[in-house]
Amino acid sequence: MDNKAELVPASAGKRLGAAVLDWLGPAVVLGIALGVGAAGITERRSNGFIVYDTGLLVLLGSIAVGLTLVYTLVLLGVEARSGNTIGNQLMGIRSADADGYAPGGGIVFLRGLITGGVLLLAILAAILLLVLGWFGLAVFILGPLFVLSVAWAVLVVVSNAWDKQGKLRGWHDKASKGLVFDVSAGRNPVKSGGIAGEYNFAPMDLPPVQQVASPVAMPAARNPVQQPGQPLQIPQPGGPVGGAPHAAPMPLHPTAPHNPNQWQPPVAAPPWTAPAGEPAPVSAHPDDDVERTQLRPGVQAAAPAVLRIRLDDGQNVEVGASLLIGRNPAAMAGESVEQLVPVSDPGRSISKTHLQLRREGDGVWVTDRNSTNGSAVTTPDGIQSRLVPGEAVFVRPGSTVQFGDRFFHLGQA
Incomplete structure (x- = not known):
């Protein structure tokens, strides 16, 4: 090469x-x-x-x-x-x-x-x-x-x-x-x-990737560490799993004075039985109630990535909801367009309104507006396909779109 x-x-x-x-x-x-x-x-x-x-x-x-x-x-x-x-x-x-x-x-x-x-x-x-x-x-x-x-x-x-x-x-x-x-x-x-060349030939000078806070909450510690000098705490039914507060700490030897400097063997907790007439509680897992998952307070959801197009003349445009590209682009009657991107073309190889771009997710839908010289899309792996006038094609970042004698790269920041 x-x-x-x-x-x-x-x-x-x-x-x-x-x-x-x-x-x-x-x-x-x-x-x-x-x-x-x-x-x-x-x-x-x-x-x-x-x-x-x-x-x-x-x-x-x-x-x-x-x-x-x-x-x-x-x-x-x-x-x-x-x-x-x-x-x-x-x-x-x-x-x-x-x-x-x-x-x-x-x-x-x-x-x-x-x-x-x-x-x-x-x-x-x-x-x-x-x-x-x-x-x-x-x-x-x-x-x-x-x-x-x-x-x-x-x-x-x-x-x-x-x-x-x-x-x-x-x-x-x-x-x-x-x-x-x-x-x-x-x-x-x-x-x-x-x-247009392979994607490596024309890297886009886009802003660096923005770091966002993770929306995933950190799991709470399940096995608390015993502090020196404190009696061992044994969870009781109706504790955190059931939703009730912890029971009072149970000493290792209730009848003997507790010496913090002397190791004491743990005492097994007596089996718990439900009071007469009450059904035994069923153990539940926090993930069972999937409909009640909530975002941790103070954490915002990740913002969608910014998409930009860089034309062959160096012009750099952030892609909004919809835009038109051409020599002198103009929306049709009743059409709502957020951006108009005029491109200089002395050779008149591109049409007045050549392309329509519509943002969706992490890519854009590109439509050839019945141009004279046509348009084509080249994916990052080098596969090129011509656009059929009037039919939208989904284009992902890293692709190149050629229209007439001009082209632009779609990048993500």
Whole structure:
């Protein structure tokens, strides 16, 4: 696991370097194949028409295009599963989805389609000119198209340099909802729990746990210690168990004077019998009357723990009975809300009223208020689940809740 806990966006230079390393090989193969094939074109006249022999160009071009296609599929598959490519590995960067996990095939395909869109147009134009036999126009059409495709690809790859939100996303990243991180300078989210990270990556700076008085009363001593110089006291029926006061102390030898310095053997108490006509008392245990248990005087019940949320921008909020989180949260008509927590989001990835939190016991019920970009919960053990809009999910302390591009940790103090 990486020692660095921070996420660092990949710079435009590293992005461009990775793209060049990834596609330099296929570009060289295509260039050589097409160059050799074009040089092998011959022409001859037949029935007054000029006929071009393009067999070598078609053969070498088909082989080069086939190899490039296989290479592209393998590269996209590896990146979709791990966020890694040859160029990414050498430049120390990784691509990811909006949550910081492996990007998946959809994001990788859309990113590639946007980056190489003009190149695909140039390839289609080359095929059309080859089919129609307009070789005289090839230089005037294909040349500018290929130059334009390279310029467009470079511009898209480095477009994150103009992103006002910390140079985090390029044009293709915003369209595909993908991200690229510098794992040589920061944490690799793909291998360390996504953007939110494992719970150890972001400990919450919460107040220390408050000590409360124990509500459990200390049991009274059952066997009192005999004080030196005092006669041994033997409990009699009707004593503390029955509720009556203790009988007077019984001396060890009633007929002899008591010498405190001389040890006297204990005398067994005579068996007690109930007076005639009265039933013998039944021995009772203090726990038998469970309905009459009372809190010891002077001791207060333990107060419920304080729950706090800490947002990724450092904002720390104590959770009350209910609160709303969003860009500019507002309660619905007739809804009673105790707290409104506005969150700054220049990229507008979170909705105006994104989440509702309702305190209950030692956790909170979190509900996604039909947001645009959705929400997700990551438990302390790393299990992530997306929130279904309108359905409340119980979240315990130690969990992370992501909403749009932002997130907060739920802690207990």
